[in-house]
Amino acid sequence: MKEVKGFKKNIARHFYDKTFTEYSSVDSTDSEGWTSKTNTEGSTFSGNISYSRLEEVRKEYGIEEQIDATISTHEDIANGTLIKYGSVMYEVVQAIPHDTHNILIIKKWLSE
16 A cells, blocks of 8 residues: 555644653763763654553563563664653663554663
């Protein structure tokens, strides 16, 4: 099936009602050798988050580690990306293209 121009943007505008923020994490070492991690806020994107059917998702995609939610979005987000939603920071365990959108399988990385 041929994708109609602007189809993904229309889906996002009508169905994705949650806003997520991407973060990049950088390790830095000071002059005394202490290492710290700095998280820098990046761009935002829209999507939907789901906290249900996680065991089914793990089995379907062969994920062995614990997961906390899935996000559907039209954005291309890389594995390992940090995403903040509300007061919780998540890490993308696996990004899976699916039909007209992407499914991000995420686990908690840090809670405030």
